[in-house]
């Protein structure tokens with residue numbers, strides 16, 4: 001679910017959109033402590049479109065949760081436009097479309113987006129947001145009757161409604177068909193050109209290759225490569241992002257990953 005907020009205008013700021021320093025998040029469970037995020041450093045500047053990549057369990061979702069203030073760090077700090085996450089959210093600068101965002105299944109697509117707009121204090125028609133997300137034609141359909149890809153588009157529309165400065169997207173195109181993905185990325189690039197910052201976690205490397213200004217590759221809760229697509233490819237000496245991904249996230253016998261010492265591209 002997008003994070004409730006008040007402001008609808010994009011604001012400009014000199015602060016980084018995201019600044020994480022030494023971010024650590026540990027979970028305690030029956031198998032002992034799990035260090036999901038392990039000293040992560042990251043700076044994202046306004047207007048960047050950043051792909052957040054990494055194997056299953058690398059810590060991508062946990063990091064996004066920390067940026068949104070949905071979880072508190074065990075140690076380290078995270079600032080969003082120079083503020084604590086809760087402050088940036090209260091100021092209406094952040095929205096998110098998360099994997100596990102719940103829906104009210106018995107109301108329509110249109111009502112869902114209208115309800116979201118009302119939560120954000122927005123007035124006016126929500127139809128443009130439905131159109132941008134490619135779901136205007138199913139506006140009267142009950143959410144519970146929507147396919148997985150249609151629900152993904154609905155999550156996107158709900159995040160767009162608040163006109164955030166920073167949009168965080170966790171695997172946003174999972175389940176979308178080819179046209180849906182293309183529409184989605186057209187909308188994202190359009191927003192980025194208008195100054196919006198977008199950070200998206202994905203397993204679709206082709207999308208990172210085609211649409212991201214920058215790739216941040218994480219493994220075991222740490223950034224193992226950070227740079228433009230070309231820089232990250234050069235680091236692993238391959239033009240194939242899948243090969244690069246596998247090379248940079250391969251586990252070594254000492255439990256680290258291949259690129260942890262590759263300072264050349266790590267920012």
Ligand SMILES: Nc1ncnc2c1ncn2[C@@H]1O[C@H](COP(=O)(O)OP(=O)(O)OP(=O)(O)O)[C@@H](O)[C@H]1O
Pocket residue numbers: 027028029034035036054055056057058059060061062063
């Ligand atoms: N609430 C929790 N309690 C215990 N462990 C957790 C919790 N949330 C996440 N983890 C663990 O933290 C690690 C990182 O999980 P996270 O969901 O951030 O990874 P991810 O990179 O988003 O993975 P995926 O690509 O599979 O979505 C995993 O080992 C996961 O099992």
